[in-house]
Amino acid sequence: MIKRVQLPLQTMNLVIGFMVWVLISSLLPFIREDIAIPEGKLALVTAVPVILGSILRIPLGYYANQFGARKIFLVSFILLLFPVYYISIADSLIDLIIGGLFLGIGGAVFSVGVTSLPKYYPKERHGFVNGIYGAGNLGTAVTTFAAPVLAVKFGWSATIQIYLVILALFIAANFLLGDKKEPKVKTPLLEQIKGVYKNEKLWLLSLFYFITYGSFVAFTIYLPNFLVSNFTLDKVDAGMRTAGFIVLATAMRPIGGWLADRYHSLIILMFVFGGFTIAALVLSFAPTISWYTIGCLTIALCAGIGNGVIFKLVPMYFQKQAGIVNGIVSAMGGLGGFFPPIILSVLFDMTGHYAIGFMALSEVALASLILVIWMYYQGKMGIAKEVIDHTVEGILVTNKKGQIITVNPAFTEITGYQKNEVIGQNPSILKSGKQSQAFYEDLWQSIENNGFWQGEIWNKRKDGQQYLQWLTISTIKNDAGEVIQYAGMFSDISGREIKKA
Template identity: 40%
Template sequence: MMSTHEKTSRRILILSTFGMALAFTVWASLSPLANQFEALYGLTATEKSILVAVPVLLGSIMRVPAGILADRYGGRKTFTFLLLFTVIPLLGVGFSTSFYSLLFWALLLGVAGASFAVSITFVSKWTPSEKQGTALGINGLGNFGTALAGFTLPTIALLVGLQWTFWVLIIPVVIMAALMWFWTPETPQTGEKKTLLGSLSVLKFRNTWTLSLFYFVTFGAFVAFGIYLPTLLMDLYALSAVDAGMRAAGFVVVATISRPLGGYLGDKIGAGKVLTVVFLSIALGALIISFGMASIIVMTFACLLVAAVTGVGNGAVFKLVPQLFPKATGAVTGLVGAAGGLGGFFPPILLGSIRDITGTYTLGFLCLALLSILCLIINKRQFDKSTSRSFVEANA
């Protein structure tokens, strides 16, 4: 029979995962509808790219203060406030009458992406250390909200119109905020509350920067592929937008489903060993894409390989975060999560620039392979060792 704490922990895990999935649907809501906004406002390709990128950028940056707030005030208050705040930009997008007003609300819509840091912090605080990898891996399934936006919002827009698509999202957001407030307990405070400067003191530890680099690669690749793969596939193989979009959604689904496996394996054999395989596989996948992208079959295999291992890598990285920083999980989660989000923001721009300059994407994927090899070397030196122990940083 489960204890009261175990029941509470499970309830928090379930609600936080669904809450993050819903928030990620809101966060990614503009991307699948970008073509309709292009037609509505006569946007250029650059303006459309900016519209899609703005929420990603702010959502990444906002993970830092969101994680700190979750540490300071608890997951229940922070998550509820974040969900209710997203109602404002959802209303605003529906009332927009120009590109610039839409861009303003798109910026605020990015706050929904910060739900990742809040959810991870909330779940980790209520989960025993020996089960955190598995629990946080399951919690990471909330990333599926990105694919959910692509699967559902275009159809909703056809049924109720572009304006009402965003207003319809308000209903589940408010319901989820109520569930979070009334059905989850507040996180017990341990020790004195840290100031903002105190929370950011984790930046002085090497492990903070190492985990940020790792997540920049694993989660960054997940986001970058999810965002840019439709454009890449249409350019390389002249696929239709629907076909390319479905293939990209498949990438997101594979990466999301494999994330819990990374956390589970991190619990069982150690996150360091898991990350060694992950970075080797990402490097291999990137090399296969670099030299084999002429074939859609080879490209499909390589992309699915990268999807699976980036998902596993995301889970493994967040096995290490609460393990190394049990007293500053929110702050480190925010910083690492921000690095991952930024890792998804810059590669599409880099790939597009390389394509314009060289005529191919090869150099961009070679950069991914080299960065993965760098992470592999660092991981072998820091985390993939025969014995594991707590670090001094754990008391940060």
């Protein structure tokens, strides 16, 4: 029973965390009526929770593995009570900055669930499960649209204090329903960091999430004002369109995870970044509202699917270090939502339009598409290498001139020659001298006519011992049909020969 309730409980925890995370930015128009905030300080007030909410994801992801999600959510929500109350009685800019700093805990809890929940499900469901959990970012939309309505009725201070009651309810829910027996991973932090920081997949996944989740956050923050100022829409219309963007991106997240469970995750990411590239290119040409809507909804679709896919890949590539990797990747995503609006604003002040900013997004998405394709084919080659390295047959590959360019471990096991001893050598170093020159002439004639030769042949090991092997030699050709390499696969059949005798 406790295990089954973890997915809905932790998803709702994320909803609450994100609701608290955006409290200041959602109520800022009301707060400014009572607290003087200079125009130049508005970005600082709204940015502080975003930055800390991103950076804190790294330690929270790590500690979720160490102590379990129940304790981390409990401590996080208890700590959030203090800044929420402090902001509700704030009367200065400094109060808002101090309180907002600690509101970042609400955004940081994201890395807790993506670390904890995969422990309860088989690998083939990790994508969908993390996608369902990630849909908890809908909490930003809940506060964005509900908090102002409550503030009109009760005032901004009383509205914020309502969140104290909500936090208290979820502190109790986690205390009663959180899993006390969640499996823990006790790998020391430094050991986890050493195990991942040199792995290029960590930084590639961070880049991909920087774009997908960063775009979701950036468009959510930027769209209302942009639609009003650029297309002269009224605030309600702009708000509804932004709500549509949030709902579509959020709904696509579990679908992205579901797709990643059933199809190759990297192929799905190819479509994601292909869509990003085209959509951002459309937006860069300052289109009509109709085309702008199509471009934004495409971004929402791709961002949501991409977010779901990426957190299927994290536990797949990093089983033992999932906590710290989830923290780093999700932190990069949070920062990805902070910088684009600032860059767009600077570019608009410099050029008078947003075209360069959207074009830059298109170029970064295109670069990501290329990197995903590279990862895909590198993975395929990695599988082929695994097969070659672990097969019991000896394998050697030569260039067109007959010089050995690689061998596998089984080659060394059978012949006694180490890899570095044979690279650049001719396979004739293995000859036993038992076969005549005519034998080898027939062998190569068969390869030239048929593309391969197969049969028994006597060779010798490094120590001079002769043995009988079953050998297959095949030609490797390029797309033009030209021979570029030769591959030999063999096994030691001396034992069988002795038995026959």
